[in-house]
Amino acid sequence: MTVVGAPGSADLVIVANRLPVDRVEEPDGSAGWRRSPGGLVSALEPVMRENDGIWIGWPGGTEQDLQPFQDDGLDLVPMTMTAEEISDFYEGFSNATLWPLYHDVVAKPEFHRKWWDAYVSVNRRFAERAAEVAAEHSTVWVHDYQLQLVPAMLRELRPDLRIGFYLHIPFPPNELFSQLPWRRQLLEGLLGADLVGFQLSGAAQNFIRLVRRRVGHKTHRDLVYLPDGRMVRAAAFPISIDATAYEDLARSPEVTERAKEIREAVGNPRRIFLGVDRLDYTKGIYARLRAFGELIAEGSLDVEDAVFVQVATPSREQVEQYRILRDDIERLVGRINGDLGKIGQPVIHYLHSSYPREEMAAFFRAADVMVVTPLRDGMNLVAKEYVACRFEDDGALVLSEFAGAAEELRQAWLVNPYDINGMKAALREAYDADGRDLARRMRAMRKTVTQHDVSAWARSFLHELSSVRPSHGKTVRPAKRS
Numbered sequence: 018m019t020v021v022g023a024p025g026s027a028d029l030v031i032v033a034n035r036l037p038v039d040r041v042e043e044p045d046g047s048a049g050w051r052r053s054p055g056g057l058v059s060a061l062e063p064v065m066r067e068n069d070g071i072w073i074g075w076p077g078g079t080e081q082d083l084q085p086f087q088d089d090g091l092d093l094v095p096m097t098m099t100a101e102e103i104s105d106f107y108e109g110f111s112n113a114t115l116w117p118l119y120h121d122v123v124a125k126p127e128f129h130r131k132w133w134d135a136y137v138s139v140n141r142r143f144a145e146r147a148a149e150v151a152a153e154h155s156t157v158w159v160h161d162y163q164l165q166l167v168p169a170m171l172r173e174l175r176p177d178l179r180i181g182f183y184l185h186i187p188f189p190p191n192e193l194f195s196q197l198p199w200r201r202q203l204l205e206g207l208l209g210a211d212l213v214g215f216q217l218s219g220a221a222q223n224f225i226r227l228v229r230r231r232v233g234h235k236t237h238r239d240l241v242y243l244p245d246g247r248m249v250r251a252a253a254f255p256i257s258i259d260a261t262a263y264e265d266l267a268r269s270p271e272v273t274e275r276a277k278e279i280r281e282a283v284g285n286p287r288r289i290f291l292g293v294d295r296l297d298y299t300k301g302i303y304a305r306l307r308a309f310g311e312l313i314a315e316g317s318l319d320v321e322d323a324v325f326v327q328v329a330t331p332s333r334e335q336v337e338q339y340r341i342l343r344d345d346i347e348r349l350v351g352r353i354n355g356d357l358g359k360i361g362q363p364v365i366h367y368l369h370s371s372y373p374r375e376e377m378a379a380f381f382r383a384a385d386v387m388v389v390t391p392l393r394d395g396m397n398l399v400a401k402e403y404v405a406c407r408f409e410d411d412g413a414l415v416l417s418e419f420a421g422a423a424e425e426l427r428q429a430w431l432v433n434p435y436d437i438n439g440m441k442a443a444l445r446e447a448y449d450a451d452g453r454d455l456a457r458r459m460r461a462m463r464k465t466v467t468q469h470d471v472s473a474w475a476r477s478f479l480h481e482l483s484s485v486r487p488s489h490g491k492t493v494r495p496a497k498r499s
């Protein structure tokens with residue numbers, strides 16, 4: 018057996034900011050690992066097993082002495098982070114510069130040279146680690162906005178590799194991207210990849226246009242021609258979920274029972290509205306709750322008939338914008354419940370907590386109207402998870418036009434999240450919709466989500482990556498269909 022993380026040992030290297038595990042303390046006080054549930058892990062796990070894959074990422078925290086290890090058969094290489102790097106690279110450049118800039122500047126991005134320096138040095142460390150563990154002519158797949166410099170840094174160290182990059186969030190147009198003082202460096206970083214994948218084709222076009230304009234390379238359609246003869250392809254690969262796993266969970270007797278309990282706990286109203294989001298200013302939680310509050314205040318909906326359950330996962334709590342957002346939302350919830358609720362009957366049930374997947378599936382089954390109204394979102398997996406759980410072809414989805422998912426889930430009630438009256442009208446329509454209308458819409462959306470699941474996404478990216486440089490060494494074997 019080879020040692021995990023041995024030099025030159027891996028045929029497929031996944032590089033992401035986070036490892037798919039969290040550090041936890043065991044009852045006996047020792048440190049252990051718990052698999053963090055996520056679509057990305059379940060998508061990549063089969064391909065990793067099939068290809069001697071290895072995953073490089075940060076496990077969270079500041080512990081410095083971490084060794085590569087195996088967890089449930091997956092080879093994991095932990096990267097360390099100092100407290101200063103967490104503050105400058107992660108909370109700073111990644112989440113207070115790039116995140117708001119790439120999401121339509123819905124919050125004001127901050128530009129600090131010290132943050133950029135930390136971004137460069139952390140990216141370099143990730144690239145060096147990947148260069149160490151990757152076997153000759155193997156494939157490295159780099160993920161997301163925290164690591165956009167890794168492709169070029171890695172190519173310089175290891176020109177033999179086949180390198181893919183996937184961006185999980187939107188990629189902005191020139192008008193916004195060009196604010197960035199380091200715009201050219203970021204574009205050049207991405208151009209180290211052979212294939213750059215985005216959620217939507219509009220994002221891929223933004224990238225191609227920016228490369229032509231800011232770096233000056235020749236482009237044609239989805240290809241960039243570099244002076245050294247290499248080609249880089251930019252294309253859309255809309256991400257998805259493990260739809261069958263969600264459906265199986267939703268059908269289970271435990272989840273069915275739990276969904277009933279949830280309905281009873283909120284007073285068995287005619288309709289339950291549900292929001293599930295990371296507590297993030299891009300998710301449009303504030304305007305959505307205002308819209309619902311107004312419907313109740315005006316008497317369009319009655320609190321006996323309709324309640325709103327908002328599940329908000331704690332997120333990036335060290336970043337100031339997120340603390341302000343939390344206060345704003347909690348004040349609004351307090352005001353709406355104070356003004357409009359009755360004893361034992363709040364209008365909004367607000368939960369600031371993270372839940373296991375079974376509980377999430379129970380929420381999805383209990384809800385009649387799922388309200389997903391981000392101001393901007395790369396894809397939004399919650400919308401797809403809801404659809405996957407509605408195996409009885411019922412339930413309504415109200416979905417923002419500005420979520421990537423809106424390009425596929427056309428049968429949802431599509432709304433402009435900036436238009437409160439428009440959202441109110443859509444919520445009311447979804448409330449009133451009859452069973453036939455719901456079934457027609459849900460059937461079509463379920464077909465989309467089942468056919469384009471997360472393993473199809475991973476397969477198509479890796480397939481495309483191997484055909485971008487067909488004459489180049491080993492090809493990643495697709496995972497067998499389960």
Ligand code: ADQ
Nearest residue numbers: 185256294295328329330370371372394395396397398399
């Ligand atoms: P996120 O911004 O995190 O992802 P999303 O796609 O909705 O947004 O994924 C959130 C995930 O967390 C979902 O799987 C959801 O079920 C889960 N979740 C949310 N609240 C939870 C809670 N309280 N308890 C437990 N689980 C909870 C980024 C981009 C998206 C893109 C994804 C994937 O911002 O646009 O869709 O990556 O590429």
